[in-house]
Amino acid sequence: MKRLIIYISILLIAALMAIGYVRTEVPEGSKVNPTEIIFEHLGDAYGWELPFNHDLRIPLPIIIRAEDGSWHCFSSSRVAHGAVYDRFAIGGEGSAYKGKVVELRADGTEYRPFDFSITKNVAALIVTVIIVSWIFLSLARYYRRNGMKAPRKFKGAVEALVDFIYVGIVKPMLKEKASKFAPYLMTVFMFVFVANLLGLVVIFPGGANLTGNIAITMVLALFTFFMTNVFGTKHYWKDIFWPDVPLWLKFPIPIMPVIEVFGVFTKPAALTVRLFANMMGGHMIVIVLTLLIFIFAAMNIWVGAATSVVSILFSVFMLLIDVLVSFIQAFVFTMLSTLFISLAQEGGHHEEAIKE
Secondary structure, three states, rough: OOHHHHHHHHHHHHHHHOOOOOOOOOOOOOOOOOHHHHHHHHHHEEEEEEEEEEEEEOOEEEEEOOOOOEEEEEEEHHHHHHHHEEEEEEOOOOOOOHHHHEEEEEOEEOOOOOOOOOOOHHHHHHHHHHHHHHHHHHHHHHHHHHHHOOOOOHHHHHHHHHHHHHHHHHHHHHHHHHOOOOOOOHHHHHHHHHHHHHOOOOOOOOOOOOOOOHHHHHHEEHHHHHEHHOOOOOHHHHHOHHHHHHHHHHHOOOOOHHHHHHHHHHHHHHHHHHHHHHHHHHHHHHHHHHHHHHHHHHOHHHHHHHHHHHHHHEEEEEEEHHHHHHHHHHHHHHHHHHHHHHHOOOOOOHHHHHOO
């Protein structure tokens, strides 16, 4: 009986999370615009919307540099719902900077100031960093106090996760150099995993589509690009500019060197798009399934009522799948990063023979 209550509670929470992705009511006479709602939920914003009521938002600070060079800092609530504050507003329909803070000139034109605002994604990034730091620091503090005694509960789960990634991926691929790159690889795994999970939670501090933002995934991929190429061995760079292939593939037309150099940049591009597309797709599927309720309700109230049951069940199922996908994508990103770094640590046959 106790387990049944737990399972029902989990399903109810997941159903509320699914419904929370879209507005709870559609104004009478208005039409549902799926495209607008999807991009509103997946995009960035100057406020953190509350679940079940997206007209109310937790205001975030707007920090901008105006056209005349002056700096301005104010709450995003001052420019909410089309309001204008000290010649600043958020671009609306028809604006070239829709959804962004703009400065209104005297002649009626708009100027896009340098924007250093704490947006929803920036705030989510800060929250994720704090959570990841707390996880690792609390685990390190436990070992300082208790030695090698195995932790339990949450710390035990984190230790099992760290051991799974380090022993299963980092150590086999990097061997004796595992300890050198493990801090970065473990940090990037935990960051992506926590960011993915927070993106599935509607209630603050979740709800931001952090890893579904290509700028975030690109920066993560650039970190791996930096670790791979800056710490690459001489043999790695030799294989790029003068690979072990027949001479006619390298001279006079450098076919293979060009391909190898091109491959240096395609690896971070693949990391960027893979994580971004998978997480964006998962969020989009849940939103679309939930939107079916309102689309069919606009046609007929009874059709909408019948569709709502199926839509919520599918949305709950997809949210549960997304929890697994959150781990898988963090795992794949870490595994590929480890693979790219390990390939750059190859010492060549001569150096390997010396070590043996």
